[in-house]
Amino acid sequence: MKIKLSILFICLTMSIFSQEKIDIAFIDVPLLDVLKEIEVNFGVKFSFNTEVVKEEKFSFTKKKCELVYLIGEIERQTPLFFNQINERYYYITKNSNFRSNEYDLLKEVFITNYITSGINKKRNGSISILPKELGVLPGLTEPDILESLKIISGVQSPNETASGIYIRGGTPNQNLVLWDGIKMYYSGHFFGMISAFNPYTTKEITLSKSGTGARYGNRVSGVIDIKTNENVPDRVIGGFGLNMTHADALITIPFSEKTAIFFSARRSFSDILKTFTFNKLSTRVFQTFDDNQENQIIDNNIKFIRNNKFKFSDYTIKFVYKPNEKESLSLSFLNTKNKMFNDFIIPFYEDKYNDRLDINNTGISINWKKTSEKTTHNIKSYFSKFILDYEGNYNYIDNYLFILSMKSNNLTDFGISYNMNYSFSDRTDLFWGYDFTSTKASYKLKYTIDTEEQNQYTSLQEDKGTNNTHSLFIEYLYDNSNWNINSGVRFNYFSKIDKPVLEPRLYFEKKLSKNFSIKGSFEQKHQTLSQIIEFQTSSLGFDLENQIWAQVNNDDIPIQKSMQISSGILFNKNNWKIDIEPYYKKVSGMTSQTSGYNDQTDDFSNGKGKIYGIDILINKKINNYRTWINYSYTKNRFKFLDLENKFFPANHDITNYFSWSHAYKLNNYELSLGWVQRTGNPYTAVKEFLIDDYGFPVIYLDLDNINALRLPTYSRLDASLIYSFNFSERWKGRLGFSLLNIFKRKNILSRTYSAIVVRNSDNNIEHKLKVVDKTSLGITPNFVFRVNF
Incomplete structure (x- = not known):
């Protein structure tokens, strides 16, 4: 059940604890005896009521264990809370909200409360988010999984969506x-405005x-x-x-001490x-879609008559x-669905527009894990299926002109893997394994025009x-008080293009002093599956889901490759945290349609990109x-052979990104x-707008100066307020407003262009160029009411 935030706080302030390390071996030892032995071995003093601990027993074995980890393990196994008075003295209280075995001890966490409560920085450089511990974030009433990532430097959403x-x-x-x-191949609801993953079932997100x-x-x-x-509780728990x-509900039912089902x-x-x-x-979602039809x-x-349903x-x-x-053995199943219906009728013209869209993503996985004294074995398998179906029917002048637009995209992905971790010592591990994946992707685009049938x-x-992919990988992990090294290599063989590739990986941190560290990383990666931008259906105004998954073919869709190198510094003292990390990235194997730059021709133009920038975090707790x-400062540049053949800003290039956030907790x-x-x-x-010989409007963009102009500066202020209360000792409530x-x-x-039909001063019909601006959300309130038991 819920681990106390003090574990995270203790990890953060571990430098003030005794740095002595001793071998620990307790097997069902009364906790009172354990506390007495800790006092002797680490030179600390505990103040507590013996009635609180007399029934508790404790089991834990670890060589060269520090006090911070030992206290954390006691808090994880028992309903006790350690309150630090100073460097030597603690008083122990009982945690009434304790539920055992909710989380494994976060022994790999390096900086806890990295940004706010529930967001931690691991020793391998990744960021860990614990939704159940997550503090309130600006503009969110609930801990949306993907929205929560955006407060991390280097993570952006230029289109203002969760996905x-x-x-x-x-x-x-x-x-x-x-x-x-x-x-997962589709991670949003309502065209990406809401994350497709329920945060209340989530234990941890690692970025x-x-x-x-x-x-x-x-x-x-x-x-x-x-x-x-994945932990088995001792009673039924849940919430709604x-x-x-939207509304949601979840429940966990233990069948025994060994089995449980989550729904x-x-x-x-x-x-x-x-x-x-x-x-x-x-x-916000339908603005350009509706505008194009009107x-x-x-x-x-x-x-006109409009009926939008979603x-x-x-x-x-x-x-x-x-x-x-x-x-442990677990079986997980997930299904996400999105449906849209749009009917648009102009009775005067006898015009009818009908759009239907269905998006489904289904997955199932099986995971077996077994741990011994030095080794951990893990076998897992998964199956994922993505389906997108769209159909647009357009009838003009009582069926005189009929336009049919259809789009389907199907993807199935199966994988199985085995990995093993072997611990040579408390400092050194070797992690290796084998992955096999088989991915099938297909798409079909059809566009038909009929006149009088x-x-x-x-x-x-x-x-x-x-494409079948065979992968072998190995990682060497070394971790002591001064060094953390995670180095490895991944070997892939892609059957569809008959190509083997090698991907070296490296991350390290070196502690120069108690409060100051340096870090660096290097990685190479490859990708065989891409999303291409199709413009047939979007030319009718449906620009909401115009990306389709397509398989690499070494012709017009080549394999993508990236190389990234970074370095940085970390400072952590007196509740100040400063993290500065410059980086450089190169990407090759890109095409103009997979990037959405070529909307005037069906041709694919090969290209590459280079990205460099710096991410800075400054955090203070009082x-x-x-x-x-x-x-974040970012320069994101692409170059395509048939488009300028020189580097130009990417569509999502955000040169300067600045955010300043505040969080305050007062009682509830x-x-x-x-x-x-x-x-x-x-x-x-x-560049030019003209009418061709057949009377149709044609818009030519200035492809000699792609993305040379900038929209006005983006600025937004968000706020959230959460009130937590108890109905009873077991039933807890929450009210929120954002x-x-x-x-x-x-x-x-974004800014695009379209040609519209208007009447001029002579009452004649003519085509006119129109600027189409997609704007952000206006002022948007939201409320939440939640009950947990």
Whole structure:
């Protein structure tokens, strides 16, 4: 159950504890005897009521154990809370909210409360987020998994969505997203505005920006590894909640001391009730889609009928079996669904527009793990399936002109792996394993124009392919009080292109003093699966989901490759944390359509990218108040052979990104305030607008100066307030309120162009160039009510 934040605080302030290390070997020893022995061995004193500890027993074995880890293990196994008075004295109290075995001791954590409570920096350079411990964040009423990542320097969302996670210039499809070992290919609800993963079932999210371990492969950017709860409770626990977009419920049922089943479900209710929050999100999502359809109306006085419906849901099931403390078997299942219906009718013209979209992502995984004195064996397997189906029917002038637009994208992914960790000592480990994955991807795009039931034009584009990947990997881990090294190599063989590749990885930290460390990393990665941008359906206005997964073919879709190197410094003293890390990244194997730059031709143009920048975090804690500043400077440049053939800013290039956040806790209240200001997104100007010989409008972009212009500076202020209370000792409640974009600033996220039909002063119809700006969310409130038991 819930581990106390004091474990994290103790880890943070470990430098003030005794640094003596002794061999620990307690097997079912009365806790009173354990405490007395600790006092003697470490030279500390504990003050406590003997009635609190007399029934407790303790088991723990570790060579060269420090006091901080020993205290943490006692708090994990028993309902005790260690309060530090000074360097030597502690008083012990009982934790009434204690639930045993909720988390394994976070022995790999280097800096706890790295940004705010529940966000920790591990010794291998990755960031750990514990949703159950997470403090309130600006603009969030609930700990949304993907939104929570955005307060970490180097993580951005230029399109203002939860699923649009850009890590150090990498695009979302270049991130490896895992849920209980299942590869996920669609991670958002409501076109990415909400994360597809239930935070209340999640135990830990691990984010890797650089120096990624060799165990992760087949993506060229960051890693987002999501693990769900897996410990067997001693009673039924659960919760339910409601906000202004969806409702959810979850329950954990133990069948015995060794087995339990976890179940969760979420569903939107926008198809039944449209709240003010949903309407704000809907306006943000559908603004250009609706605008493009309404542009079909020449005269403003002509009425139209619109019916937009959208709903999403997800549910998870997990079964856990733990025959003993050293062995576990789990089975996890996840299903996410998104459905959209759009009907648009212009009675005067007898025009009818119908759009239907279904997106499903389903996955299942099996995980077996067994630990002995020196070795840990792990066998896991997963299956993931992604389906996207879209159909648009457009009837003009009572079926005189009929346009059909269809799109389907199917992907299945199966994998099985074995790995083993061998501990030579408390300082040295060797981790190695083998992965096999088989990925099948297919897509089909069809566009048909009929006039009076006579086929005038048909376009059909389709492709399918299967790639089998065999991977061997090995990691060497060394960790003592001064050095932390994680070095490794991954060997991949991709069957579809008959190509072997080698990927070296390295991360290290060197402690120069008690409060100051240096770090560095190097990594190479490859990726065989890409998302291409298709423009047929988006030309009809449907630009919401115009990305499709496609398999590498060594022709127009080459294998992607990235190389990243970074260095940095860490400072941690007197509740100050400073982390500065410059980096440089190169990416090759890109195409203009996988990056979305070539919307005037179907040709693929090969290219490469280079990204360099610096991430800075400054964090200060004063009693119950915490403030942190994130700053990222990024230069993200691409070059394509047929587009300028010189480096130009990427579509998501954000040169300067600055955020300043605050969090304050007073009794049962938590308040957070956050301000973000960043460089506006780049865009390309129009070079020429003309009418061709057939009377159709043509827009030529200035491809000699791609993304040479910038939108205005983006700025937003968000706030959140949470109140926690108890119905009883077991039943606990939570009320929350959040407000996005408090000053109602109109931020422009993107700028494109379209040709619209208008009446001129002579009452004649003509085409006119229109600037289409997609704007950010306006002022958007949200409420949440939650009960846990």
